[in-house]
Amino acid sequence: MEEPPRDPPAKNPTPPKPKRPRGGWxxxxxxxxxxxxxxxGQDARARFILAASLLFVLTAFALIWFxxxxxxxxxFGGSQQLTIEQSSRFANQFAxxxxxxxxxxxxxxxxxxxxxSISEEKEKKTFIYLLMSDLTSREILxxxxxxxxxxxxxxxxxxxxxxALAMLFGGISLTLxxxxxxxxxxxxxxxxxxxxxxxxxxxxxxxxxxxxxxxVTLLVFLGAGLPHISxxxxxxxxxxxGDGSLLGSLILGLGxxxxxxxxxxxxxxxxxxxxxxxxxRPLERSPRYRDDWRPKAIRKPILAExxxxxxxxxxxxxxxxxxxELVLAKPLPAARSREKPPPKRRERLPPRPHVPDYxxxxxxxxxxxxxxxxxxxxTGLKRTADDxxxxxxxxxxxxxxxxxxAFLFLIALVSLAFDGGSGNGARIASRLLLTGGIGGFFTxxxxxxxxxxxxxxxxxxxxxxxxxxxxxxxxRAILLPKWKVNIAKGWWxxxxxxxxxxxxxxxxxxxxxxxACLLFVAVAIPFSASYGLWLSIRCTAITRAVLWxxxxxxxxxxxxxxxxxxxxxxxxxxxxxSVLGATVLVAFLGWLFWVLALWQFEREGRS
Numbered sequence: 339m340e341e342p343p344r345d346p347p348a349k350n351p352t353p354p355k356p357k358r359p360r361g362g363w364x365x366x367x368x369x370x371x372x373x374x375x376x377x378x379g380q381d382a383r384a385r386f387i388l389a390a391s392l393l394f395v396l397t398a399f400a401l402i403w404f405x406x407x408x409x410x411x412x413x414f415g416g417s418q419q420l421t422i423e424q425s426s427r428f429a430n431q432f433a434x435x436x437x438x439x440x441x442x443x444x445x446x447x448x449x450x451x452x453x454x455s456i457s458e459e460k461e462k463k464t465f466i467y468l469l470m471s472d473l474t475s476r477e478i479l480x481x482x483x484x485x486x487x488x489x490x491x492x493x494x495x496x497x498x499x500x501x502a503l504a505m506l507f508g509g510i511s512l513t514l515x516x517x518x519x520x521x522x523x524x525x526x527x528x529x530x531x532x533x534x535x536x537x538x539x540x541x542x543x544x545x546x547x548x549x550x551x552x553x554v555t556l557l558v559f560l561g562a563g564l565p566h567i568s569x570x571x572x573x574x575x576x577x578x579x580g581d582g583s584l585l586g587s588l589i590l591g592l593g594x595x596x597x598x599x600x601x602x603x604x605x606x607x608x609x610x611x612x613x614x615x616x617x618x619r620p621l622e623r624s625p626r627y628r629d630d631w632r633p634k635a636i637r638k639p640i641l642a643e644x645x646x647x648x649x650x651x652x653x654x655x656x657x658x659x660x661x662x663e664l665v666l667a668k669p670l671p672a673a674r675s676r677e678k679p680p681p682k683r684r685e686r687l688p689p690r691p692h693v694p695d696y697x698x699x700x701x702x703x704x705x706x707x708x709x710x711x712x713x714x715x716x717t718g719l720k721r722t723a724d725d726x727x728x729x730x731x732x733x734x735x736x737x738x739x740x741x742x743x744a745f746l747f748l749i750a751l752v753s754l755a756f757d758g759g760s761g762n763g764a765r766i767a768s769r770l771l772l773t774g775g776i777g778g779f780f781t782x783x784x785x786x787x788x789x790x791x792x793x794x795x796x797x798x799x800x801x802x803x804x805x806x807x808x809x810x811x812x813x814r815a816i817l818l819p820k821w822k823v824n825i826a827k828g829w830w831x832x833x834x835x836x837x838x839x840x841x842x843x844x845x846x847x848x849x850x851x852x853x854a855c856l857l858f859v860a861v862a863i864p865f866s867a868s869y870g871l872w873l874s875i876r877c878t879a880i881t882r883a884v885l886w887x888x889x890x891x892x893x894x895x896x897x898x899x900x901x902x903x904x905x906x907x908x909x910x911x912x913x914x915x916s917v918l919g920a921t922v923l924v925a926f927l928g929w930l931f932w933v934l935a936l937w938q939f940e941r942e943g944r945s
Contacts, residue, residue, distance in 0.1 A: 344555030364484055365477025367468075368414055371455070371485025383885070384451070384493045384777040388443050392497060395439040396432070398900045403428060413905055418922070428506030434577050437518045444526055445558050446888050447489050447549040452533035454881035455482040457543035461799060475613040479534070481581050483606060487530045495525060513584055517576055517591035524595035524602075525569045529554050532604035538616075543880055544792060551784075557601070569594070607856070627909065709811075709817035751806050754856040765791050772899055778835025779859060780895035782828055783866040790824040790870030791883035794939075798878070807943040812935055820865050821932075836863070839898050846902050849908045854917035855898050859919050862894045865928035894924070 459465035561568035844852030907912035
């Protein structure tokens, strides 16, 4: 008996494609972020900015510490004779100044780097591809956050060899260095998390940067309204504790770091939540038109159709022997009317296109300078949530600066009234006015410089720069209005804050330098606009332009304070000459950057 034929063996089913290996809890975006930053060369750029800033601060520290020694002897003379106690005290104050300056520079650099991680993707319209990928919201956010954090931490460690060499002088506590670096690291983590969360909550880099800087200023520099609990104050507390209480230093440093890490975790949680909302958000319809609007139907004309008659519909009528006539058996139906019916009355729709209120209220185009009219009434006037937050931040900073300056001015007057001829009241008043004035002056030139740094970059991103370059006018006519408009931003609180710096110098130990300081702050304002405009032409991204502007803004703001600390009443003339020399240098650099901006803009137009 033959066996029935067996069915051929079934082919093995196609095995499922292996899933792409994940990077654990972090995701693969972390590695790509590090690779991308390294290819751009931003690590070397950030380390150069940190090194240049620290060199400036430490040089000023050496000049202040040896202010009774001629400058040529400090740098080019013989070695200074210091006792062991003086050497230890010098090293201790050197390390403290270094740690404070390093934290200040990192806090200023971190928001620009961290906020650009998300904002650059949004401005380049590539963030939607991340949302459409199989990456989870946590992997997107945590990968971006840790990538920028690792980058900034690498920059922070660049200054560690300098402190290692300073330990040779003695007087530097190893506990102070360890706990201070822990506090600095926790501060950097918190600032990075806040900046990434601000970038997720806004649509543009400008909005993210101003929002992150506002929150960071409130938490880090002002200690949420209590400056004695800011991280800078914690560094001074750790220096006072020293080696006297190792347990106290650890409790203070680790406890404060734990609080900052808690704030960072909360900011990361909010950022992940906002990314999930962006994924779940449907496509928004434009609110300008009605949702039920439909185009009118096209009415086609009625064409005449041929008539076909059957034989039974005709009747033969004999007229005579030679002719007949065909007659219709029944009349044809009435022809359809070719007149169009009257259109139905529809509800009147709003005018198209929609004209926003800020366009209806602007004046007519200025025939003398249309580019200035464009910068004043078109560029940046389309209100968004980011613009409203920035405007609110400017008003808050303006009112806060006015209140603080008025309060400090009142304290200064009280100190002068109860001085009793000792001079301590004038010294206290000078320090108070300089503290408030430098903060307001730095914020003002930062607003000017960041606005100028993004003026040409935004034109390039909106693809309107080529249209401007094709207009047959001089390049000066295009750049000068941008320069003027950026200087006029926030003048109502920026100019009083800048003048307060000079008034603080006049009440100090070198009043003659206060009059020269008026010229210095007056020259620093146009320099900020010229330097920012040149950076906007040279750089392809606003993040890079702002990062290069930050060290210059910090140097301009802190220079009057360094002069006040370096000189006393015996060297008042030297202080005035130093401020005048710096004024001439800043004026020359401002003119040079303006010429370079014109040359670079002309070169870009030709290419």
